[in-house]
Amino acid sequence: MRLYLDTFVFMDILSGSEYAGPAKSYIEMMRKGATGVVSSVLFAELSFHLTKRKGKDKAEEVLIYIQSLPNVEIVPVSEEIAKKAGRLRARYAGRIQKKLTYFDCIHLATAVLSQCNKFVTGDRGFSDIKDIEVEVY
Structure with missing residues:
Protein backbone atom coordinates (compact mmCIF):
# COMPACT_ATOMS: atom_id res chain seq x y z
CA MET A 1 0.00 0.00 0.00
CA ARG A 2 1.34 3.40 -1.01
CA LEU A 3 -0.24 6.29 0.88
CA TYR A 4 0.40 9.89 -0.05
CA LEU A 5 0.43 11.97 3.13
CA ASP A 6 -0.64 15.57 2.60
CA THR A 7 0.77 18.33 4.82
CA PHE A 8 -2.55 18.35 6.69
CA VAL A 9 -1.68 14.96 8.22
CA PHE A 10 1.44 16.34 9.89
CA MET A 11 -0.14 19.67 10.83
CA ASP A 12 -3.01 17.88 12.59
CA ILE A 13 -0.60 15.64 14.50
CA LEU A 14 1.67 18.51 15.50
CA SER A 15 -1.15 20.84 16.53
CA GLY A 16 -2.85 18.18 18.62
CA SER A 17 -6.12 18.94 16.88
CA GLU A 18 -9.20 16.76 17.27
CA TYR A 19 -8.01 14.98 14.09
CA ALA A 20 -4.57 14.10 15.49
CA GLY A 21 -5.68 10.55 16.36
CA PRO A 22 -6.95 9.67 12.89
CA ALA A 23 -3.89 11.35 11.33
CA LYS A 24 -1.54 9.32 13.55
CA SER A 25 -3.16 6.10 12.34
CA TYR A 26 -1.45 6.60 8.96
CA ILE A 27 1.96 6.84 10.63
CA GLU A 28 1.09 3.58 12.41
CA MET A 29 0.24 2.02 9.03
CA MET A 30 3.75 2.99 7.88
CA ARG A 31 5.21 1.25 10.93
CA LYS A 32 3.31 -1.86 9.82
CA GLY A 33 4.71 -1.78 6.28
CA ARG A 53 4.88 28.95 15.83
CA LYS A 54 7.62 27.06 17.67
CA GLY A 55 10.96 28.40 16.46
CA LYS A 56 13.68 27.23 14.10
CA ASP A 57 15.13 24.51 16.35
CA LYS A 58 11.78 22.79 16.92
CA ALA A 59 11.01 23.02 13.20
CA GLU A 60 14.31 21.32 12.35
CA GLU A 61 13.68 18.62 14.95
CA VAL A 62 10.29 17.79 13.41
CA LEU A 63 11.68 17.70 9.86
CA ILE A 64 14.42 15.29 10.94
CA TYR A 65 11.80 13.13 12.65
CA ILE A 66 9.74 12.93 9.44
CA GLN A 67 12.82 11.91 7.46
CA SER A 68 13.43 9.10 9.96
CA LEU A 69 9.93 7.62 9.80
CA PRO A 70 9.81 3.97 8.72
CA ASN A 71 8.88 3.43 5.09
CA VAL A 72 8.82 7.12 4.22
CA GLU A 73 9.56 8.07 0.61
CA ILE A 74 10.42 11.72 0.03
CA VAL A 75 9.90 12.69 -3.61
CA PRO A 76 11.68 15.81 -4.93
CA VAL A 77 9.77 18.09 -7.27
CA SER A 78 10.86 17.17 -10.79
CA GLU A 79 10.07 18.84 -14.09
CA GLU A 80 7.50 16.10 -14.76
CA ILE A 81 5.78 16.73 -11.41
CA ALA A 82 5.78 20.49 -12.00
CA LYS A 83 4.15 20.09 -15.42
CA LYS A 84 1.55 17.66 -14.07
CA ALA A 85 0.80 20.08 -11.21
CA GLY A 86 0.16 22.89 -13.69
CA ARG A 87 -2.16 20.69 -15.74
CA LEU A 88 -4.06 19.63 -12.61
CA ARG A 89 -4.49 23.23 -11.50
CA ALA A 90 -5.79 24.18 -14.95
CA ARG A 91 -8.19 21.21 -15.01
CA TYR A 92 -9.74 21.90 -11.61
CA ALA A 93 -9.69 25.73 -11.61
CA GLY A 94 -13.28 26.87 -11.20
CA ARG A 95 -14.59 23.29 -11.45
CA ILE A 96 -14.40 22.34 -7.79
CA GLN A 97 -15.20 24.31 -4.66
CA LYS A 98 -11.63 24.31 -3.32
CA LYS A 99 -9.24 26.77 -4.88
CA LEU A 100 -6.17 24.60 -5.38
CA THR A 101 -2.82 26.26 -4.71
CA TYR A 102 0.33 25.32 -6.59
CA PHE A 103 1.47 23.45 -3.45
CA ASP A 104 -1.83 21.51 -3.44
CA CYS A 105 -1.29 20.58 -7.07
CA ILE A 106 2.33 19.57 -6.50
CA HIS A 107 1.13 17.23 -3.75
CA LEU A 108 -1.53 15.76 -6.05
CA ALA A 109 0.86 15.40 -8.98
CA THR A 110 3.44 13.72 -6.77
CA ALA A 111 0.83 11.27 -5.49
CA VAL A 112 -0.42 10.41 -8.98
CA LEU A 113 3.02 10.08 -10.59
CA LYS A 130 -10.89 12.42 -9.53
CA ASP A 131 -7.27 11.63 -10.47
CA ILE A 132 -6.58 9.57 -7.35
CA GLU A 133 -8.62 8.07 -4.52
CA VAL A 134 -8.83 10.73 -1.81
CA GLU A 135 -9.23 9.61 1.79
CA VAL A 136 -10.32 12.42 4.10
CA TYR A 137 -9.99 11.37 7.73
Whole structure:
Protein backbone atom coordinates (compact mmCIF):
# COMPACT_ATOMS: atom_id res chain seq x y z
CA MET A 1 0.00 0.00 0.00
CA ARG A 2 1.34 3.40 -1.01
CA LEU A 3 -0.24 6.29 0.88
CA TYR A 4 0.40 9.89 -0.05
CA LEU A 5 0.43 11.97 3.13
CA ASP A 6 -0.64 15.57 2.60
CA THR A 7 0.77 18.33 4.82
CA PHE A 8 -2.55 18.35 6.69
CA VAL A 9 -1.68 14.96 8.22
CA PHE A 10 1.44 16.34 9.89
CA MET A 11 -0.14 19.67 10.83
CA ASP A 12 -3.01 17.88 12.59
CA ILE A 13 -0.60 15.64 14.50
CA LEU A 14 1.67 18.51 15.50
CA SER A 15 -1.15 20.84 16.53
CA GLY A 16 -2.85 18.18 18.62
CA SER A 17 -6.12 18.94 16.88
CA GLU A 18 -9.20 16.76 17.27
CA TYR A 19 -8.01 14.98 14.09
CA ALA A 20 -4.57 14.10 15.49
CA GLY A 21 -5.68 10.55 16.36
CA PRO A 22 -6.95 9.67 12.89
CA ALA A 23 -3.89 11.35 11.33
CA LYS A 24 -1.54 9.32 13.55
CA SER A 25 -3.16 6.10 12.34
CA TYR A 26 -1.45 6.60 8.96
CA ILE A 27 1.96 6.84 10.63
CA GLU A 28 1.09 3.58 12.41
CA MET A 29 0.24 2.02 9.03
CA MET A 30 3.75 2.99 7.88
CA ARG A 31 5.21 1.25 10.93
CA LYS A 32 3.31 -1.86 9.82
CA GLY A 33 4.71 -1.78 6.28
CA ALA A 34 2.74 0.75 4.22
CA THR A 35 4.84 3.24 2.29
CA GLY A 36 4.17 6.86 3.19
CA VAL A 37 4.97 9.13 0.26
CA VAL A 38 5.53 12.87 0.72
CA SER A 39 6.72 15.66 -1.54
CA SER A 40 9.79 17.69 -0.70
CA VAL A 41 7.34 20.63 -0.70
CA LEU A 42 6.08 19.29 2.64
CA PHE A 43 9.33 20.52 4.18
CA ALA A 44 8.78 24.07 2.90
CA GLU A 45 5.25 24.18 4.29
CA LEU A 46 6.11 22.65 7.66
CA SER A 47 9.30 24.66 8.02
CA PHE A 48 7.34 27.88 7.57
CA HIS A 49 4.50 27.02 9.95
CA LEU A 50 6.67 25.43 12.63
CA THR A 51 9.34 28.13 12.60
CA LYS A 52 6.63 30.75 12.98
CA ARG A 53 4.88 28.95 15.83
CA LYS A 54 7.62 27.06 17.67
CA GLY A 55 10.96 28.40 16.46
CA LYS A 56 13.68 27.23 14.10
CA ASP A 57 15.13 24.51 16.35
CA LYS A 58 11.78 22.79 16.92
CA ALA A 59 11.01 23.02 13.20
CA GLU A 60 14.31 21.32 12.35
CA GLU A 61 13.68 18.62 14.95
CA VAL A 62 10.29 17.79 13.41
CA LEU A 63 11.68 17.70 9.86
CA ILE A 64 14.42 15.29 10.94
CA TYR A 65 11.80 13.13 12.65
CA ILE A 66 9.74 12.93 9.44
CA GLN A 67 12.82 11.91 7.46
CA SER A 68 13.43 9.10 9.96
CA LEU A 69 9.93 7.62 9.80
CA PRO A 70 9.81 3.97 8.72
CA ASN A 71 8.88 3.43 5.09
CA VAL A 72 8.82 7.12 4.22
CA GLU A 73 9.56 8.07 0.61
CA ILE A 74 10.42 11.72 0.03
CA VAL A 75 9.90 12.69 -3.61
CA PRO A 76 11.68 15.81 -4.93
CA VAL A 77 9.77 18.09 -7.27
CA SER A 78 10.86 17.17 -10.79
CA GLU A 79 10.07 18.84 -14.09
CA GLU A 80 7.50 16.10 -14.76
CA ILE A 81 5.78 16.73 -11.41
CA ALA A 82 5.78 20.49 -12.00
CA LYS A 83 4.15 20.09 -15.42
CA LYS A 84 1.55 17.66 -14.07
CA ALA A 85 0.80 20.08 -11.21
CA GLY A 86 0.16 22.89 -13.69
CA ARG A 87 -2.16 20.69 -15.74
CA LEU A 88 -4.06 19.63 -12.61
CA ARG A 89 -4.49 23.23 -11.50
CA ALA A 90 -5.79 24.18 -14.95
CA ARG A 91 -8.19 21.21 -15.01
CA TYR A 92 -9.74 21.90 -11.61
CA ALA A 93 -9.69 25.73 -11.61
CA GLY A 94 -13.28 26.87 -11.20
CA ARG A 95 -14.59 23.29 -11.45
CA ILE A 96 -14.40 22.34 -7.79
CA GLN A 97 -15.20 24.31 -4.66
CA LYS A 98 -11.63 24.31 -3.32
CA LYS A 99 -9.24 26.77 -4.88
CA LEU A 100 -6.17 24.60 -5.38
CA THR A 101 -2.82 26.26 -4.71
CA TYR A 102 0.33 25.32 -6.59
CA PHE A 103 1.47 23.45 -3.45
CA ASP A 104 -1.83 21.51 -3.44
CA CYS A 105 -1.29 20.58 -7.07
CA ILE A 106 2.33 19.57 -6.50
CA HIS A 107 1.13 17.23 -3.75
CA LEU A 108 -1.53 15.76 -6.05
CA ALA A 109 0.86 15.40 -8.98
CA THR A 110 3.44 13.72 -6.77
CA ALA A 111 0.83 11.27 -5.49
CA VAL A 112 -0.42 10.41 -8.98
CA LEU A 113 3.02 10.08 -10.59
CA SER A 114 4.35 8.09 -7.61
CA GLN A 115 1.51 5.62 -8.14
CA CYS A 116 0.03 6.02 -4.69
CA ASN A 117 -3.12 4.09 -3.86
CA LYS A 118 -4.60 6.93 -1.81
CA PHE A 119 -4.16 10.64 -1.18
CA VAL A 120 -4.63 11.09 2.58
CA THR A 121 -5.63 14.50 3.94
CA GLY A 122 -7.74 16.21 6.56
CA ASP A 123 -8.77 18.83 3.99
CA ARG A 124 -12.30 18.07 2.76
CA GLY A 125 -11.71 20.38 -0.18
CA PHE A 126 -9.87 17.57 -1.95
CA SER A 127 -12.98 15.34 -2.00
CA ASP A 128 -13.88 16.35 -5.57
CA ILE A 129 -10.52 15.26 -7.03
CA LYS A 130 -10.89 12.42 -9.53
CA ASP A 131 -7.27 11.63 -10.47
CA ILE A 132 -6.58 9.57 -7.35
CA GLU A 133 -8.62 8.07 -4.52
CA VAL A 134 -8.83 10.73 -1.81
CA GLU A 135 -9.23 9.61 1.79
CA VAL A 136 -10.32 12.42 4.10
CA TYR A 137 -9.99 11.37 7.73
